[in-house]
Amino acid sequence: xxxxxxxQGLWRTLYWTYERATWQYDLMVIAILAFVWLTPPDWLxxxxxxxxxxAGWLLLWFG
Amino acid sequence: xTFTGAIGAIxxxxxxxxxxxxxxxxxxxxxxxxxxxxxxxxxxxxxxxGRFVAAGIIMIIANIFDFIDGKVAHELKVQSAFGAFWDSxxxxxxxxxxxxxLIYLYASLGRTDYVLLTCITLMFTVxxxxxxxxxxxxxxxxxxxxxxxxxxxxxxxxxxLTNRMAAVLWVICVLSVVTVADRxxxxxxxLADQPRGAAA
Numbered sequence: 001x002x003x004x005x006x007x008q009g010l011w012r013t014l015y016w017t018y019e020r021a022t023w024q025y026d027l028m029v030i031a032i033l034a035f036v037w038l039t040p041p042d043w044l045x046x047x048x049x050x051x052x053x054x055a056g057w058l059l060l061w062f063g
Numbered sequence: 064x065t066f067t068g069a070i071g072a073i074x075x076x077x078x079x080x081x082x083x084x085x086x087x088x089x090x091x092x093x094x095x096x097x098x099x100x101x102x103x104x105x106x107x108x109x110x111x112x113g114r115f116v117a118a119g120i121i122m123i124i125a126n127i128f129d130f131i132d133g134k135v136a137h138e139l140k141v142q143s144a145f146g147a148f149w150d151s152x153x154x155x156x157x158x159x160x161x162x163x164x165l166i167y168l169y170a171s172l173g174r175t176d177y178v179l180l181t182c183i184t185l186m187f188t189v190x191x192x193x194x195x196x197x198x199x200x201x202x203x204x205x206x207x208x209x210x211x212x213x214x215x216x217x218x219x220x221x222x223x224l225t226n227r228m229a230a231v232l233w234v235i236c237v238l239s240v241v242t243v244a245d246r247x248x249x250x251x252x253x254l255a256d257q258p259r260g261a262a263a
Contacts, residue, residue, distance in 0.1 A: 037230075
């Protein structure tokens with residue numbers, strides 16, 4: 001993707017004008033869920049959860 | 064159909080039965096709205112105790128009431144301007160009470176960093192609603208920005224049910240800040256395009 005394409009993509013992600021139930025919305029939801037479930041709680045200093053989380057499990061299984 | 068559209072359509076099946084039951088019992092939608100807030104206060108209490116799974120389940124029940132009130136009002140043909148005002152006012156209460164539960168929890172754990180993060184998230188959550196309400200008194204619509212109430216509520220439930228509240232708070236915080244910025248920018252552009260003196 002060109003530099004202009006990346007910039008446009010970033011702008012459209014930040015300046016969100018898409019409706020719900022569009023592929024862009026789905027993509028955003030997947031990105032958010034990936035962050036929530038894959039980020040190890042220890043990295044965020046989560047006061048209620050410990051360990052490496054789902055990412056740790058995946059690394060253990062496939063690593 | 065998209066992934067999120069399919070989830071929405073599947074969720075509607077059980078909700079239709081609840082809506083039909085409320086219509087048959089002629090329960091006033093304003094009562095449903097208020098019941099949702101009271102149940103959400105229970106979810107906040109569970110959050111404050113660190114009982115995340117219980118909080119998540121209570122939030123699901125509370126938000127069923129929140130979701131169906133408008134549909135029941137439509138079916139019973141009792142939609143009113145006050146109903147819309149009552150609904151959005153109670154929504155703000157529901158939002159704030161959940162954050163207060165989390166603030167209490169993190170304060171009792173001595174985690175001032177997460178108390179601060181929750182307070183900032185709460186502030187931008189309120190700002191998200193305020194910027195749209197104020198903008199729509201000046202321009203036709205201001206429906207920009209990703210992090211609206213339904214997204215916030217679903218994320219809260221996911222965070223509680225899977226014990227990933229810290230990650231959820233970060234997501235809500237960052238995307239709420241972006242949403243507020245989007246709405247300010249959108250309104251600035253929309254007002255700049257209007258002829259002078261058109262907006263009061």
